[in-house]
Amino acid sequence: MRLREEELEGFCADLRARLGKGGVIVLQGDLASGKTTLVKAFARGLHVKDTVTSPTFSLQQCYGEGLYHYDLYNHGLGHFLSLGMLEELEKPGYHLVEWGDEALLGILDQAGLAHLRVRIEKCASDARCYEVSDA
Amino acid sequence: MILSIESSCDDSSIAITEIATKKLLFHQKISQEQQHAHYGGVVPELASRLHAEALPRILEQCRPYFAQLKAVAVTSEPGLSVTLIEGVTMAKALCMALQIPLIGVNHLKGHIYSLFIERESCFPLTVLLVSGGHTQLIEAKSLDEMEVVASTMDDSFGESFDKAAKMMQLGYPGGPIIESLARSGDAKRYSLPLPLKQHSSIAFSYSGLKNAVRLLIDSADQEEYPHIAASFQSAATEHLIHQLKRYFKKHPPKTFAIVGGASANLHLRNRVTEVLTPYKAELLLTPLFYCSDNAAMIGRIAVELYLCQRFTPINSLHVSPRSKL
Numbered sequence: 001m002r003l004r005e006e007e008l009e010g011f012c013a014d015l016r017a018r019l020g021k022g023g024v025i026v027l028q029g030d031l032a033s034g035k036t037t038l039v040k041a042f043a044r045g046l047h048v049k050d051t052v053t054s055p056t057f058s059l060q061q062c063y064g065e066g067l068y069h070y071d072l073y074n075h076g077l078g079h080f081l082s083l084g085m086l087e088e089l090e091k092p093g094y095h096l097v098e099w100g101d102e103a104l105l106g107i108l109d110q111a112g113l114a115h116l117r118v119r120i121e122k123c124a125s126d127a128r129c130y131e132v133s134d135a
Numbered sequence: 136m137i138l139s140i141e142s143s144c145d146d147s148s149i150a151i152t153e154i155a156t157k158k159l160l161f162h163q164k165i166s167q168e169q170q171h172a173h174y175g176g177v178v179p180e181l182a183s184r185l186h187a188e189a190l191p192r193i194l195e196q197c198r199p200y201f202a203q204l205k206a207v208a209v210t211s212e213p214g215l216s217v218t219l220i221e222g223v224t225m226a227k228a229l230c231m232a233l234q235i236p237l238i239g240v241n242h243l244k245g246h247i248y249s250l251f252i253e254r255e256s257c258f259p260l261t262v263l264l265v266s267g268g269h270t271q272l273i274e275a276k277s278l279d280e281m282e283v284v285a286s287t288m289d290d291s292f293g294e295s296f297d298k299a300a301k302m303m304q305l306g307y308p309g310g311p312i313i314e315s316l317a318r319s320g321d322a323k324r325y326s327l328p329l330p331l332k333q334h335s336s337i338a339f340s341y342s343g344l345k346n347a348v349r350l351l352i353d354s355a356d357q358e359e360y361p362h363i364a365a366s367f368q369s370a371a372t373e374h375l376i377h378q379l380k381r382y383f384k385k386h387p388p389k390t391f392a393i394v395g396g397a398s399a400n401l402h403l404r405n406r407v408t409e410v411l412t413p414y415k416a417e418l419l420l421t422p423l424f425y426c427s428d429n430a431a432m433i434g435r436i437a438v439e440l441y442l443c444q445r446f447t448p449i450n451s452l453h454v455s456p457r458s459k460l
Contacts, residue, residue: 031298032349036289036342050457054290054342056297057267058144060215062456074267074297074307075145083145084184084217 001130002123005034008041011130015116016045018132022066022093023114026100033120034128035098039069042096055098059085066093073099081107089113136160136203137441138229139434140190142222143214143242144268146427147189151200152434154441159253161197162431165189186221194225201233206446208238208437210245212458219454227449236446238437241458242428246394247275248439249421249432256439260419261388263375265403266395266426267293267308270339270375272382273460278439281460284386285378288331289342292371293397298345299367302352303360313364314400320365325351327370329377337378344370372403376410383414392419396426 003011015025025042027035040052048063055061055071059080062068068088072080077100080086089095090113097104100117108115116132123129141148148164209226211219223239230237247262262273270292272285290298293310300309305316327347330340348367355363391411393404398420411418425431440446 031302032342032346051286051288053287054294056294057291058215060456062216079145082185083215085215088217 001132002127003130004127005037005041008038009045012038012042012045015042015118015132016094018116019094019114022095023116024089024095024097024100024108026105026108026115026117027096027098027120028100028117029120029128030122033122035120038118038120039096039098042094043067046094059083060088068093068095069098070095070100071098072101072104077101077103086111136200137206137208137238137434137437138197138200138204139208139240139430139437140222140226141210141242141245141428141430141433142186142190142218143210144218144428146429147186147193147221148428148430149190149193149197150430150434151197151204152431152438154205154438157251157253157255157435157438159431159434161200162429163193163196164429165193184217184221186218190221190225194229204233204235206230206236206238206437206441207233208240208433208440209452210242210433211239211447211452212241212455214242214454214456216454216456219456223452223454227452230449237449237452238440238445239447239452240433240436240440241460242433243269243271243458243460244278244281245432245436246421247273247281247392248436249394249425249429250392250419252422252425252431252435257390260390260392261386262392262394263379263398263407264395265292265375265393265397267291267297267397269395270341272337272379274386278436278443283460285337285339285382287339287341289340290345291397292339292341292375293395295341295345295371296368296397296400299348299364302349303363305360310397310400313368314402316361317365317368317402318361320361320363322362322365322369324359324362325366327351327366329370330374332377337382339374339378341371341374344374368400368402372400372406375403376406379407379410383410387414388416389414390417390419392421394421394426398426399423 297309
């Protein structure tokens with residue numbers, strides 16, 4: 001699906017509808033492909049007033065009780081797990097994970113946590129292509 | 136003496152600070168990044184809490200000081216809930232066992248007090264906090280009066296260096312790598328956009344610059360990397376400088392400080408020094424060793440809180456992932 005930035009809020013509403021009450025959304029795509037831009041649109045849809053900033057260094061940013069933003073870019077999945085972060089993904093709400101890989105998807109499957117994978121590719125200067133799947 | 140604990144993210148650290156002299160008597164830090172290598176393909180259900188292992192190992196070395204402790208201080212916000220709780224639990228247990236008061240500390244305020252490790256504090260200050268996780272301009276009038284007057288809208292200054300280095304496949308951490316490579320490059324070779332040039336309020340943004348660098352790298356040969364590194368470092372720094380100049384017009388600095396890991400960047404230090412010269416403002420810098428997360432800075436602010444008798448009842452200290460100064 002090819003979308004421009006202004007169309008992202010509608011796309012995020014569809015993602016929320018697919019997940020129901022909550023769950024994990026694994027975001028995959030290169031640097032500067034627009035993963036954080038998608039999270040910003042997701043936050044707008046949840047009426048989050050705080051500025052969504054990158055969790056690359058902090059690993060996790062929390063917005064109220066319902067939106068959690070993670071980034072595995074710097075340290076990888078093993079590090080994330082060894083800090084005890086997996087239990088964070090069980091909290092009620094939406095958990096958006098940048099740079100989540102196949103291993104994370106496998107763990108989510110195993111743990112029975114509702115999840116979606118969104119692949120993002122830059123397909124034009126003002127648009128990105130999004131592919132959503134359940135695994 | 137005060138025992139202080141820091142576990143807000145990757146690092147487990149404990150310090151002992153003497154109250155009367157502010158002297159740092161003990162300080163140790165175990166980086167989770169180094170520890171993690173042993174775990175390899177970790178099974179999540181069995182995953183150990185690295186802080187739960189590292190903190191007791193450091194605490195064991197502090198036993199000789201226990202009888203002289205007057206309080207225990209701990210970072211309680213902001214940070215990762217699951218790691219903050221490890222430090223807070225240990226602090227509470229120590230306070231109960233030793234019958235001494237507890238002091239909850241804000242991690243960001245701790246970074247500001249990293250300027251005053253083993254020395255007296257001085258206020259007011261204008262502080263630029265630049266690290267992998269933060270890019271903030273803070274007006275610090277006193278221990279209790281600190282206000283964030285500008286912050287990043289997306290990526291941080293330090294993170295943009297990490298990502299530029301990663302895109303050129305140069306390794307991690309990116310700050311020193313880019314700085315070193317930039318020395319052999321021509322900063323004027325490429326014109327990169329200055330973020331938020333026309334923005335009405337004072338703020339920082341590094342996301343657009345990251346995109347511009349990516350496009351540049353995609354179309355360039357490897358021999359151009361030193362020039363890209365130099366052009367990028369220049370643009371990233373000039374963005375900070377541009378915003379600082381705008382801020383200083385209305386709020387001339389008297390004492391200015393740069394704290395956080397990215398304050399090690401010499402190009403940034405030199406440019407800030409040039410901007411401060413007309414104002415005859417003093418520049419304070421945190422010793423490099425204490426730029427990243429550490430318990431020494433938590434102990435230093437805890438001394439001030441102890442002297443004001445600002446203790447936190449054990450039952451009311453909770454961890455918080457977000458916080459305001």
